[in-house]
Amino acid sequence: MATQRKNKRKTWLWVGLSVLVVAVVLGVVAAAHGNTTKFEPSQLAKVERGDIARSVVATGKVQPITKVEVKSKASGIVTRLDTDINAHVHQGQVLAQLDQQEILDQVAAQKAQARRRRIKRPRR
Template structure:
């Protein structure tokens, strides 16, 4: 008897699942068929391939995210500054 009850429960579970799937399909079909947006002819244009040239002109102030102030504890005149260049030679 318990096995018969489980079979009935499975049957109704499958029926309920099928009903949900069918209802979801109907909702999607109604939504898709109801989307009949009309455009005015002035809003339509033929697609063309070409370059887009746009420019933006703006005014404002550019500020850094972080600012570092470099100071020396000693004062004096720099007489020579060795710098390593791209070719790894020292220029003075």
């Protein structure tokens, strides 16, 4: 009985090795015959070492992480701009200056009206 078991083991070992050898041979033959792709000469190039420059063209919408609306209490023509796009700013920092001529004219007109009112006021 012990010898029969040993013989069965040897038989299975030889069968397994035979199947493995046949599979390897078939794989090599299939790989050799399956790689018959022919390239056109225009698709071939000589290998060179160098930098690769790539660009990606895509469509989409760029949105900021945070959006801040800057508003002024006064309107007018900007005469001086003290900051740039994407610059970091601090609270209280002057960002721009408006043309002051119009507002100075309005102040002068208001002062003149105030003086006229004081002059027209009857004395008691």
